Amino acid sequence: MTPHTFHDLSALRRAVRRICAAHRLPSRTGGRLVLSVAQAAGAVLRAGGPVRLEAAEQSAPGGTALLAVTLRAGEAPAPLSTADLPLPGRATPDGVAWHLPLGEPQDPSASAPRTGVPSQGGPCETATAEVYEAEIAALEGDLGAALSRVDTLTTELHRLKDELAETNSGVLALYVQLEERDEQLRRAHGQILRELEDALRPSPITVSGLEFAVHYEPADTDAPTGGDFYDWLHLPDGTVHITIVDALGHGVRSTRSALNVTHAVRTLALEGHPLESIVARTHDILVPFDPEIMATVLLARIHPETGALRLANGSHPPALLLRADGTSDYLETRGRGIGFPLPGSESVLEDTLHEGDLLVLYTDGLTESRRDPIEGEARLVKSARAHAQRPVDEIPGAVAEDMHTVILHSDDTLALAVRRAPRDAPGAKAEAGG
Template sequence: MSPHTFHTLPSLRHAVRGICRAHRLPSPNGARLVLSVSRLATAALDAGGSVRLEAVEHPAPGGRTLLAVTLHAGRTPASPSPADLPLPGEATPDGTVAWHLPLGDIDGRGADRPAALAPPAPRATAPARGGAREAAAEVYEAEIAALEGELGAALSRVDTLSTELHRLKDELAETNSGVLALYVQLEERDEQLRRAHGQILRELEDALRPPPITVNGMDLAVHYAPADPDAPTGGDFYDWLLLPDGTVHITVVDALGHGVRSTRSALNVTHAVRTLALEGHPLESIVARTHDILAPFDPELMATVLLARIDPETGALQLANGSHPPALVVRADGTADYLELRGRGIGFPLPGSDTVREDTLHEGDLLMLYTDGLTESRRDPIEGEARLVKSAQAHAGRPVEEIPGAVAQDMHTVILHPDDTLALAVRRARKPQCGHPLAGQP
């Protein structure tokens, strides 16, 4: 649009409002533009001069369109600073001020846009005396000045509220950031407490488990892993000791449940079994007698038990079972067998081992005792027992202290049912050491 020249303030205001309507400027921006143009042009027009106004659209980065409104009014001592206007503009040394306003969607045809820069058409009026016309113009200008003052005050209030809104948003962002940082700190502290709690429980449980025993002619090792590393207590326990007659007694217990209560139940079972074994009770009677001892004190106790007696000199093996998974023996030639034995556990109806199974561990034979967490991690005990055979056969030649952990790692490549896991390995040495079998008993 080419520049238009204006000699009066009303015609200039009318043209600016037309520009705002034609280009669909938001009301706040339009009001600020009208006030800013009026204030800049007042000094020049009051001095009897004229001003030129032009408006041009041009593209901007990002696919947007800017409206450039330029006022050529020159500079006078009374002219306000463009930076102090309701809508600050960009000034040049010759007194030209420009505003660059972003536009929204415009239909682009311009058919319904008014002639924005054209001065208002004169209205047909009855002849009037010059004095009356001038008086009416003064009243009109006074009303316009009053309205502009009210509009300026309203815009100033809008600016104040906008500034306050930005300040509140900044404070809210800082508060949210602080809350988030506090939440992260609490999460970190909670994780540290969980780890410390788990470490304490692991140390306590390790202290409750018997240390390895040294037996001439036999190698023993054990692996234990809780279902939840942060809650390492559980009901899977073991005990091993040398009896006065020189045989090795091993107890494997799986008490029902998890946590501290199941640990207490498993400890009660292992202590009762140890006492009965040291008193010389027959192996076939120990499961039932343990039930009779503990049931009055803990009616809710339920635990499966597997007992093994091994003569280090001859390799004679005896097993008693109370509802526990069967022992697995891997022979020196690589063949493997489950030593099945029926019985019912402690807290079960008619507790006790139906009989005692006898076998022999020859030189190089490997005996695996375990809890169901090893074979039922995929919810299929039969499939788990088949995988256990293959894993035990694959690792049977390794040092005994490595076998339980290696087997557990094989069995837990996929865990659909997490549970406490215990794996215990006993291998009869191919070349028994010289000396009494009680050597190294603590």
């Protein structure tokens, strides 16, 4: 294809604009091409030399259509300039070339390949007034400045995006570190509270003929304080006294309430007050100092030699007695707890622990994890039977594990087991199981 030769910069610009229009280049790309061709050819034309312009569609690998625009200087007295072009091109031995991707044609007539440089126009175009050329030059100067501004803004946008990505990455890393630190503090806090609460719980006791074990499980392992407490002690008359307390609420306040109840009950028991009066008297002692206190209480007295068992209750779940022969009974006795209207145990239930019998005392977190106390009591009987022959220190934890396979209502849980040892068993030891 014969390239078109130009001696005039304005004619060269018009020819490039026609190429852009004929091939439907985007205005931004077309403007850059016009400025780049004029800038590359400027030195040659001002020195009096000609330039040649050629345009043709080509196919790139993959079927992509390209517009190839080539500017050549021939034997011009000055070389073509390729530095800092608004639309960078590829330097050739005698000029510079641009390869621009083309979009889909907008009408059927535009689908045929277009080659060559459109006509330079008639005499009227070559006689363009200097004012027109001056306006064109001014517009091209404005376009160049605008494109330069666009390039600057684009570069700044990329920089800001990179900085934002780095900032987001740093914030995310800091957030992860804070989460890890918070988790460490929660665990440390929970460990301290667990150690303090363990220190407040009574030490194991040793009573010939009886075996003891207990298991406590907080609703939240990171905040192990709660209102489920127990106490056991050997009274001067030789009987064993056991207190189970479930104070309303969770956390430190409920722990304080439970401790107050167990301390008051212990004092009254050591002073020799009748079992049937202790719940009501504990209420009378504590409510004036803490009007909002509410706690359920179960009291048990066991004679180690005879197995005589006495129970008093203040709104607490009943004790489970599992006989050595596999039969079972819930030992129900009515009463109302500390902070309740008309507090006190209405009566004292009496029964007997025979050799090999297992007594299970607990709080409602054991049987109400599925929100159905009746269903929970049935499962407790089944679990106690399954584990009754194990060492006593394993029984409370094994029962709690069975009962908590599904938890719909999370609550603090306490399970305490007492077994009357058979005569041929070695001396029974009081053990606190986990």
